[in-house]
Amino acid sequence: MVTDPRQKRGEKSPDPMKTPLIASVIFHVVLFTIVIVGLPHWKSDLDIIEAVPVELVDNIGEMTTTNKPPVTAKPKEEKKPEPPKKEEKKPDPPKKETAKPPAEDVLQPPPKEEKAEKIPEKKPEKKPEPKKPTPPKKEEKKPDPKKQEDSFESLLKDLTPDEPPQPDADETAPKMTDPTPSPNISRFSTVLSMTEMDALRYQLSQCWNIMAGAMDSESLRVEVKVVVNPDRTVRSAKILDQSKYGNDPFFRAAADSAVRALNNPKCTPLNLPPEKYDEWREMTIVFDPKEMM
Amino acid sequence: MKNMFRSIFFVTLFSVTSQFAHAELRVDVNKGTMNPIPIAVTNFVARDPSGQEFSTSIPQVIASDLSGTGLFRMIDPRAFIQDAGSMQTQIRFAEWKAINAQALVNGTVTKTPDGRTRVEFRLFDVYGQQQLTGMAYMTTPQNWRRIAHIISDEIYKRLTGEGGYFDTRIVYIAESGPATKRIKRLAIMDQDGANNRYLTDGNNLVLTPRFSPNTQTITYLSYVGNKPRVYIYDLETGRQEVVGDFNGMTFAPRFSPDGGKVIMTLSKNGNSDIYTMDLRSKSPRKLTDSPAIDTSPSYSPDGGKVAFESDRGGTQQIYIMNADGSNQRRITFGDGRYASPVWSPRGDLIAFVKMLKGQFYIGVIRPDGTGERLLSNAFHMEGPTWAPNGRVISFFKEIPSGKSRVAKLYSIDLTGHNERQLKVPGDGSDPAWSPLNP
Numbered sequence: 001m002v003t004d005p006r007q008k009r010g011e012k013s014p015d016p017m018k019t020p021l022i023a024s025v026i027f028h029v030v031l032f033t034i035v036i037v038g039l040p041h042w043k044s045d046l047d048i049i050e051a052v053p054v055e056l057v058d059n060i061g062e063m064t065t066t067n068k069p070p071v072t073a074k075p076k077e078e079k080k081p082e083p084p085k086k087e088e089k090k091p092d093p094p095k096k097e098t099a100k101p102p103a104e105d106v107l108q109p110p111p112k113e114e115k116a117e118k119i120p121e122k123k124p125e126k127k128p129e130p131k132k133p134t135p136p137k138k139e140e141k142k143p144d145p146k147k148q149e150d151s152f153e154s155l156l157k158d159l160t161p162d163e164p165p166q167p168d169a170d171e172t173a174p175k176m177t178d179p180t181p182s183p184n185i186s187r188f189s190t191v192l193s194m195t196e197m198d199a200l201r202y203q204l205s206q207c208w209n210i211m212a213g214a215m216d217s218e219s220l221r222v223e224v225k226v227v228v229n230p231d232r233t234v235r236s237a238k239i240l241d242q243s244k245y246g247n248d249p250f251f252r253a254a255a256d257s258a259v260r261a262l263n264n265p266k267c268t269p270l271n272l273p274p275e276k277y278d279e280w281r282e283m284t285i286v287f288d289p290k291e292m293m
Numbered sequence: 294m295k296n297m298f299r300s301i302f303f304v305t306l307f308s309v310t311s312q313f314a315h316a317e318l319r320v321d322v323n324k325g326t327m328n329p330i331p332i333a334v335t336n337f338v339a340r341d342p343s344g345q346e347f348s349t350s351i352p353q354v355i356a357s358d359l360s361g362t363g364l365f366r367m368i369d370p371r372a373f374i375q376d377a378g379s380m381q382t383q384i385r386f387a388e389w390k391a392i393n394a395q396a397l398v399n400g401t402v403t404k405t406p407d408g409r410t411r412v413e414f415r416l417f418d419v420y421g422q423q424q425l426t427g428m429a430y431m432t433t434p435q436n437w438r439r440i441a442h443i444i445s446d447e448i449y450k451r452l453t454g455e456g457g458y459f460d461t462r463i464v465y466i467a468e469s470g471p472a473t474k475r476i477k478r479l480a481i482m483d484q485d486g487a488n489n490r491y492l493t494d495g496n497n498l499v500l501t502p503r504f505s506p507n508t509q510t511i512t513y514l515s516y517v518g519n520k521p522r523v524y525i526y527d528l529e530t531g532r533q534e535v536v537g538d539f540n541g542m543t544f545a546p547r548f549s550p551d552g553g554k555v556i557m558t559l560s561k562n563g564n565s566d567i568y569t570m571d572l573r574s575k576s577p578r579k580l581t582d583s584p585a586i587d588t589s590p591s592y593s594p595d596g597g598k599v600a601f602e603s604d605r606g607g608t609q610q611i612y613i614m615n616a617d618g619s620n621q622r623r624i625t626f627g628d629g630r631y632a633s634p635v636w637s638p639r640g641d642l643i644a645f646v647k648m649l650k651g652q653f654y655i656g657v658i659r660p661d662g663t664g665e666r667l668l669s670n671a672f673h674m675e676g677p678t679w680a681p682n683g684r685v686i687s688f689f690k691e692i693p694s695g696k697s698r699v700a701k702l703y704s705i706d707l708t709g710h711n712e713r714q715l716k717v718p719g720d721g722s723d724p725a726w727s728p729l730n731p
Binding site: 156157158159160191192197200201204205206208209210211212214215216248249250251252253254256259260261263264265279280282283284285286287288289290 | 317318319320321322323324325326327328330364390393395418420421425450451452453454455639641654656665666667668669670683684707708709710
């Protein structure tokens with residue numbers, strides 16, 4: 001007995017596997033889209049709508065989108081590959097929003113500067129070439145064998161009993177500038193000489209600001225994939241561990257600090273031998289506070 | 294055959310990519326600096342005349358909050374090239390970079406039709422030329438300071454990864470009068486010293502105030518009728534009530550993390566032990582039972598453990614036990630005496646007072662007894678209390694002044710490099726930092 005009307009009309013009976021197959025394909029396409037593009041901003045948008053008068057936020061958002069294309073001060077374009085970072089930054093932890101009495105919302109960025117500025121160019125001349133870096137100042141702290149055990153702690157002041165109290169310890173900046181070669185010189189250091197490697201590390205150490213005192217700071221190791229222009233300016237800097245960047249505010253702050261170091265005028269251009277451009281045009285820079293201090 | 298080609302293709306691909314991978318330079322940077330981040334906080338733009346006064350006062354409070362942490366350096370507004378008004382349409386990052394700003398804050402103040410004030414702010418990464426965060430808040434105009442503190446918290450959180458501590462209050466003992474007749478009053482103020490007010494009149498001696506987790510009640514010790522007892526003060530109603538009716542003195546009170554209990558010391562017949570009092574059932578529970586003095590209990594943030602001081606080993610030392618009193622063990626073994634343990638809200642450290650060779654120290658130690666570090670020292674200092682983010686400790690110092698001493702409140706961050714005196718109208722001791730305001 002024919003129950004399918006299509007068969008009555010002489011149509012071919014559909015393949016029983018067809019519907020599940022289509023469903024499966026659609027499901028996977030959606031899944032891959034989410035994996036690749038990331039979750040849409042439904043969540044944070046909901047927070048915004050919930051907390052704030054809609055009209056003002058919308059206006060700001062529109063202004064933003066019209067001027068979206070970010071223009072870097074440098075003539076390179078690769079700064080744009082950073083959008084993943086940008087997206088990650090938006091979802092601010094909504095915790096406080098609910099806790100605070102006043103309404104609040106996440107505001108969209110206003111338009112960015114449209115024209116490339118000349119100003120940054122004056123920066124490079126400011127920085128002398130520390131080919132053979134000489135530490136500007138030795139640390140004030142004496143190397144205490146006890147403290148060496150816990151390397152991270154040594155950035156932190158300690159008035160231990162056997163140490164004479166330091167009533168006037170330098171409050172401002174215990175600079176960790178000793179350019180001693182790291183034992184972790186990569187096996188590719190043959191590409192750059194030891195001196196060249198040290199010069200780069202020394203330069204970056206001057207630009208990298210560490211937030212001591214954070215919990216588990218020693219585990220905040222940030223790997224940044226850096227693409228460098230022939231003029232030794234940073235074309236793009238991408239945090240490799242994007243999921244941690246999106247989920248861990250401590251890591252995000254540390255990662256931002258690492259990227260700031262790379263964009264710092266003091267570190268522009270990078271101390272690299274121009275003739276070896278092919279060797280350093282792309283590199284991974286690891287900012288690891290564990291061994292410092 | 295087809296499979297063979299496929300295999301060859303993948304093997305070739307793998308070897309090529311791995312060669313590329315090997316060719317990439319890898320640089321380990323293991324040293325850095327610990328300099329404050331240069332940040333520019335511009336005046337906010339008032340969208341109408343009523344917001345004019347807030348357009349400068351809110352940024353001033355933000356700047357004061359942030360610079361007080363030692364983690365940020367405010368850039369002098371006189372160095373600003375771009376004015377606040379023009380930033381509303383376009384941020385000229387190059388101009389901010391030129392004055393070495395790494396972070397930039399701007400905002401607006403608007404009056405809404407219902408008479409409230411709407412404050413927006415944005416935080417930018419100057420080098421990255423992007424907005425890091427942006428929020429808008431609405432409140433009544435008189436609440437503007439709180440908005441400023443909340444904005445400071447957001448900025449701090451975004452740039453350090455750690456929660457802020459600016460939208461908080463400090464309860465403390467305000468001291469006045471001559472040394473022989475010192476008047477001590479319970480007082481409360483914002484963490485920056487603003488909105489100071491007195492909660493008691495000074496007729497009875499009060500000591501060791503502590504906030505409850507909901508920040509609306511305070512427990513403290515008061516000598517009403519010359520009998521020291523633990524009281525609770527309700528900030529909303531101003532009502533005070535004694536905690537429990539014990540035969541003996543109760544002191545050193547502190548709330549449990551859920552606010553349901555008060556843990557304290559009860560001294561009876563010359564012996565001091567630690568008790569908890571359930572605030573609903575009013576039933577007490579004894580946690581320690583030693584002939585020594587057990588006092589100054591402090592819960593871990595998860596409520597599972599209690600740190601306390603005891604001289605059961607011959608000298609004052611810090612001990613830890615489970616919240617039910619079991620598994621009591623000593624964690625300090627250094628020279629000198631240890632007192633007043635206070636568990637950090639992050640749970641990773643315990644702050645304490647150490648007395649050694651005639652000096653007082655404020656220090657921190659891990660709950661397992663390792664990593665002891667002394668942050669500050671003075672002729673006399675006591676009463677450590679943690680900011681809610683577990684990164685800053687407040688305490689008080691007594692400083693000799695003529696024949697007497699003056700007590701002042703201080704704070705120090707965990708690095709030990711940023712100690713500063715808190716703004717308090719007059720002398721103050723026994724500070725207790727509140728959690729973030731709800």
